[in-house]
Amino acid sequence: MSPPVPPAGTAPPPPSPPPASPRRRSRLVAALACVLVLALAVAGLAVFRPGPVAGWLGDDDASGTAVAAPPEPTPPAVLAGPDGNAPLPTEAGIRAALDPLVRAAALGDRVHLSVADVSTGQALYGSGQDTPTVPASVTKLATGVAVLAARGPAYRIPTKAVAGANPGEVVLVGGGDPTLAVDKDGFYPGAARLDDLAAQVRNALGGTAPTKVIVDSSLFTGPVFEPGWDSDIPTGGFGAAITALMTDGARKNPAEARRTAEQTNHAAERVPQPDLTAGRQFAKLLGLTGGAAQVTRGAAPAASGATGTAPGAELGTVESLPMIRLVDIMISDSDNVIAEAMARQVALAKGKPGSFVGGAAATGQVLGELGLPAGEISLADGSGLSRTNRISPSLLTDLITLAGNGSHPELAAIFGGLPVGGWSGTLDERYRAAATSAGAGVVRAKTGTLSGVNAIAGTVTTADGRLLTFAVLTDRTQGSLDETRAALDRITSALAGCGCR
Structure with a gap:
C-alpha cells in the first residue's frame, strides 16, 4: 500500500542524487521531453505530481505568478525513457555488480531476479528468473497491462439508472466503477458522481416522483472477499467487499479519508455492504426519506427497446475516468479496491464471470494472447493481497519490456503511476542514503509487501543512459522491513550507478 501524494502546493523534500554534469543534465531533459511526447500521444493527457517537476517546468502558482526554476541540483529524470544508442551493459558486468548484493541476508533464501534491456528485450541477468514467486502488490502490473489490453486506455465504466417495474421505481445499476463519488467531495x-446521475433521473421522470430505489450489483459474482486473503484484510483499511456498485472505494467517510490519507497511508474504514450504501446515498439525493429510503437489491427490468419511463428504460448514466487514469491511480496509490475492479473488467471483456476466479483466469488469458509466458503466472486476485498468487520475475520483465518498447503503445499507461525513487509513492523515502542515492530519480518501480514477502519491479536508467527493466521477488525474507527494502534498493541502485560493461 503506497503512501499518498502530498496535496497541491506541498513540495516533498527533494532527493539527493549526486551533482549532474552538464552532459547528463542535457540527456535527462531530452529524455523527459521524449517521454512526455509519447505520453501525450498515447493518453491524450499528462498527469503531473505536484512538487519539484511542476516548478521545473515553469508552472504558475495559484496567484498566476510564474514560478522560477529551482537552483541546482537539477531535478531527476522522473520520466526517463529508453535511449537505444546508449551502450548496452554486458551480462558479465551486471553479474559482477549484482551477485554480491543478491546474497544479502535480509533478502532470505528465496531471491528470484530478472534484468533485461527494454529496447531489445535481451535478458541480461537471471537468478531463479523463471520461478513463480509470491508477488504481493507487484501483481498490479499484470492487472494493469491486462485491463489496458482488454478494454483500451480510453474505456470508461458506466453507472446507469433505469426505470423499475412500477411507476417511480428507480434501479441503480452498478457497472463496476470503484471510484464513483456521491458528490463533489468524493x-x-x-x-x-451520483448527484449528477440523480439530476438526470429527476429530469427523465418528469412529473413522476421517485418512490423507491433498487440496486442491481449483479455484474460482479462470487465472494466479495478472496478466500486467500489474510484475515485482517476485510477490516484493516486497505481492502473492501468487492461489489459492482460502490462509492469512493467503499470508504465510510471519503472526505475525512482524503484529508488524512498521508497519515494513514491510504488506509480507511470501509462500509460492509458497498452496494446498499451507494443505493441509500442515491435515494437521499432523489429526495427519498423514511421508509421510501430503504433500499433493496434486485434486478433491472430488461430494456427491450423501452423508452421514456417504461420498465427498463434508461433514465441516466455517468461514466468513470478513462481506464488510463484508473490504472494510474491503481499503481501510484497501490489501490487494492481499484485493482480488483480492474481484474473484473478484464473478465467481462473476455466473456468471463466478474469474479475473483473470472478476473484471474482472464488476466492469464490476455497475457498469453500478448505473447507472454502465461504458464509462469497463477493468480487468485488482481491486487496481490492473496498469498496464493505466483508470478515469475522474467514474466514481469517481459511484461514491462512489452509495455515500454513501443510495440503496444496502449500498454504504456502502466508507467505513468510508477513510484519514482526518492520522489513519490512507496519509493518516496527510499534511495536517500549514500549507498542507494544512484537510484534516486531513475528507478521507477512498483513495490509489493506482505509479511515475509518483499518485491520490486520496474525500470531503471543506467549511468550510460540505457533503460533496463528489473524484477526482484523474495518470499522468505528475514530481518526488519527496513533492512529488506535497503537490500532491494542496493540491487536497483547498482544497476543505476554502473555502465556494467
Whole structure:
C-alpha cells in the first residue's frame, strides 16, 4: 500500500542524487521531453505530481505568478525513457555488480531476479528468473497491462439508472466503477458522481416522483472477499467487499479519508455492504426519506427497446475516468479496491464471470494472447493481497519490456503511476542514503509487501543512459522491513550507478 501524494502546493523534500554534469543534465531533459511526447500521444493527457517537476517546468502558482526554476541540483529524470544508442551493459558486468548484493541476508533464501534491456528485450541477468514467486502488490502490473489490453486506455465504466417495474421505481445499476463519488467531495478527483446521475433521473421522470430505489450489483459474482486473503484484510483499511456498485472505494467517510490519507497511508474504514450504501446515498439525493429510503437489491427490468419511463428504460448514466487514469491511480496509490475492479473488467471483456476466479483466469488469458509466458503466472486476485498468487520475475520483465518498447503503445499507461525513487509513492523515502542515492530519480518501480514477502519491479536508467527493466521477488525474507527494502534498493541502485560493461 503506497503512501499518498502530498496535496497541491506541498513540495516533498527533494532527493539527493549526486551533482549532474552538464552532459547528463542535457540527456535527462531530452529524455523527459521524449517521454512526455509519447505520453501525450498515447493518453491524450499528462498527469503531473505536484512538487519539484511542476516548478521545473515553469508552472504558475495559484496567484498566476510564474514560478522560477529551482537552483541546482537539477531535478531527476522522473520520466526517463529508453535511449537505444546508449551502450548496452554486458551480462558479465551486471553479474559482477549484482551477485554480491543478491546474497544479502535480509533478502532470505528465496531471491528470484530478472534484468533485461527494454529496447531489445535481451535478458541480461537471471537468478531463479523463471520461478513463480509470491508477488504481493507487484501483481498490479499484470492487472494493469491486462485491463489496458482488454478494454483500451480510453474505456470508461458506466453507472446507469433505469426505470423499475412500477411507476417511480428507480434501479441503480452498478457497472463496476470503484471510484464513483456521491458528490463533489468524493475521494477520487474527477470521478463520476451520483448527484449528477440523480439530476438526470429527476429530469427523465418528469412529473413522476421517485418512490423507491433498487440496486442491481449483479455484474460482479462470487465472494466479495478472496478466500486467500489474510484475515485482517476485510477490516484493516486497505481492502473492501468487492461489489459492482460502490462509492469512493467503499470508504465510510471519503472526505475525512482524503484529508488524512498521508497519515494513514491510504488506509480507511470501509462500509460492509458497498452496494446498499451507494443505493441509500442515491435515494437521499432523489429526495427519498423514511421508509421510501430503504433500499433493496434486485434486478433491472430488461430494456427491450423501452423508452421514456417504461420498465427498463434508461433514465441516466455517468461514466468513470478513462481506464488510463484508473490504472494510474491503481499503481501510484497501490489501490487494492481499484485493482480488483480492474481484474473484473478484464473478465467481462473476455466473456468471463466478474469474479475473483473470472478476473484471474482472464488476466492469464490476455497475457498469453500478448505473447507472454502465461504458464509462469497463477493468480487468485488482481491486487496481490492473496498469498496464493505466483508470478515469475522474467514474466514481469517481459511484461514491462512489452509495455515500454513501443510495440503496444496502449500498454504504456502502466508507467505513468510508477513510484519514482526518492520522489513519490512507496519509493518516496527510499534511495536517500549514500549507498542507494544512484537510484534516486531513475528507478521507477512498483513495490509489493506482505509479511515475509518483499518485491520490486520496474525500470531503471543506467549511468550510460540505457533503460533496463528489473524484477526482484523474495518470499522468505528475514530481518526488519527496513533492512529488506535497503537490500532491494542496493540491487536497483547498482544497476543505476554502473555502465556494467
